[in-house]
Amino acid sequence: MIAPSSGPAGALVPRRPAESFTEMVQVVLPNDANPLGFILGGTVMHLIDIAGAIACHRHTRSLLVTAAVDGLQFLHPIKVGDLIILRAQVTAAFTTSLEVEVEVFSEGTLTGERKLTSRAYLTFVAIDETGGKVRIPPLRVESNRDRERAREAEARRAARLAAKRRFTSV
Numbered sequence: 001m002i003a004p005s006s007g008p009a010g011a012l013v014p015r016r017p018a019e020s021f022t023e024m025v026q027v028v029l030p031n032d033a034n035p036l037g038f039i040l041g042g043t044v045m046h047l048i049d050i051a052g053a054i055a056c057h058r059h060t061r062s063l064l065v066t067a068a069v070d071g072l073q074f075l076h077p078i079k080v081g082d083l084i085i086l087r088a089q090v091t092a093a094f095t096t097s098l099e100v101e102v103e104v105f106s107e108g109t110l111t112g113e114r115k116l117t118s119r120a121y122l123t124f125v126a127i128d129e130t131g132g133k134v135r136i137p138p139l140r141v142e143s144n145r146d147r148e149r150a151r152e153a154e155a156r157r158a159a160r161l162a163a164k165r166r167f168t169s170v
Helices: 041-060 144-168
Strands: 022-027 063-074 083-093 097-107 114-127
Touching: 022 041, 041 063, 041 083, 041 097, 041 114, 063 144, 083 114, 083 144, 097 144, 114 144
Parallel strands: none
Antiparallel strands: 022 083, 063 114, 083 097, 097 114
């Protein structure tokens, strides 16, 4: 069970990355595929957004909007009949935004062979019912791996903000 977002006197309670962990699994059906029999990239992106949002909802317990997607590459195709597995977990929490890593795997239904097919980092912003930004709980990093992931997320965030400044100054 996940603790409430705020503790005594409205203090935000830090949450561990594992509390946001989300795994989605579904079979790739013909209506998900291109004429070659592989899942459409847009379908994969849609599922990545959903898995990432669920993980972020588990961390913030708030409304969210997608603000950015970083580093999405398609490494291997996923064919009709295979399973698509998406694993998401929050990597960093800032004041009103957070980053989530989503890994995508294919799994052969007959062989059980699993391959990493995509990885993406998404940024979500927590909002209220009127669209205003809201503060979110900090991320409680406990392991060296969690600390490393949070440092890497800080670097990605700096690059995203720099790119946003360049884009909006045009």
